[in-house]
Amino acid sequence: MNGLLETVAHTLAPGLLYPTGGAILFALGLYGLIRRHHLVLRILALNIMGSGVFMVLLGVAARGEGPPDPVAQALTLTGIVVAVSATAFALALVVHLTRLTGHAVMLPGPPDDDAPVEDISREEHHADGGPADRASSEDRPA
Amino acid sequence: MIANTLTVLLVLAGLVFFAAGTAGLLRFPDVYSRLHALTKADNVGLGLVVLGLMFQASGPADILKLLLIWVLVLAAGTTAAHMVAQRTWTHGEFESDR
């Protein structure tokens, strides 16, 4: 009984168990990303996929004897911060889309050309929202 | 050895409170009684867990950090419960798909 337990424990070591769980999370997020239409839910699905990747990385990093691989951990830390930035930007886009079209749903099929566009004129738009935008808005007289 | 026994006993006692609080959260009918179950049980439960872990601390700094965690959770839990209750009082029960 004890020997069997040890064998099972060896097979289910964290270095194998958690990467498997990460792969399951990734697949689950992928499924949700395809199936759900609301953009906030899709962002959640993407985040869950990302968490699956983090779990694979950290699980593989914790394999074997000795302390875990710090490079994989540092990479994951970087990934978490990038994920929150991307999520925040995506959510800002969703809010903007909702303000323009009235819904935050991405329907299957070709994009809807009849969406009302009258609101766009109200907003300031900069085609290249990058550093140039920042510089120009600083230079603008108040 | 005594310290380890005390830790196990206190953490187990804390877990009983957590289990009771969670059961209350799941089973109680309205927001107020759920909050009541959650905050009371979790505060005492966390207090017991923290008290148990203090016997494993390596020095006074660790003990103070554990104590700080408990105080912060008390403060944050109180505020969150108050705000949830207040919102329920003014806006009715949570019903998010409006």
Added chain:
Amino acid sequence: MNGLLVLFDLVLLAGIVGVAWRCLASTDLFRAVVLFITFGLLLALAWVRLEAPDIALAEAAIGAGITGALLLVTLERLRSIMAERRSGRPHSPPPDPTGPHALLRALHDPLPEHRTFLPALTFALVVGGLLVTALWHQPQSVGLEPVVDAHMDVSGVDHPITAVLLNFRAYDTFLELAIVLIALLGAWSLGRHDLIPARPAPGPILPGTLRLLVPVAVVTGVYVLWAGSHAPGGAFQAGAILGAAGILLVLARPRQLPMAPGGPLRLGISAGVALFLLVGLYGLAAGHGFLGYAEAWAYPLIILIEVAATLSIALTLVALFVAGRPAGDDA
């Protein structure tokens, strides 16, 4: 003992996958977001189990805390936009005449139709199966841990992850800070910020708690930053803690946001990237390569960069929560 730990792992993983599943299967967005926050907290537990306390700190603070706050405020924004569209402007065309009526609700997503069920399931199963197969047959390797360990004495810090983040692979961290900055610029390019659609909480409880919490959060943030050189912690966790304090302050007075002065705000937000770049260029000029440090200067430079990065991350997270350019600086 080992068997008990395996049991814990299995229960934890089942909980994580189950919560993720309930989150994605929820028709109600508020429920989905709350479940997602729970998911982040459970992940933090898993990271502790995988001997990654740094990641657990970051996950609890950023993955669960800040992301949760961002998601919740987004839901409130969507709700207020929909309410405004429905009540205030009766002449505007209906948002989406072809879609089913339920789709027009801001915080509700009906269950998907059955037509996509089989393709999506097959695709996810194939991808997941391939991933699992690849991971189970991956050859055992020691990774980069021995390499990092061998070079710790020249890194200037005592904590391997901080050494990797700010010395060995500083390039990644530099680009990461740039991504954080670009995300904020992207959000700002969408327009000026509007009011946060949160009702100010009446009563003395929230301000009183803030008076207690914010100083503690500042001390904790600085402590975590300082601890990062020899123990789990560092710029990102500290930035997240300070950012959370900032978000709390914003939430406490949603109707009267302090007018953020444009210049200092922009300076603070770009300080991390700018200082990192300067140090990198200095390293290039001094012959250590881009983002390389002289050994004797490694510790002070790392601390300097970390302080600037913490400031930038904290300010950026609050700015992303507020969303939109500060109102004061463009006429």
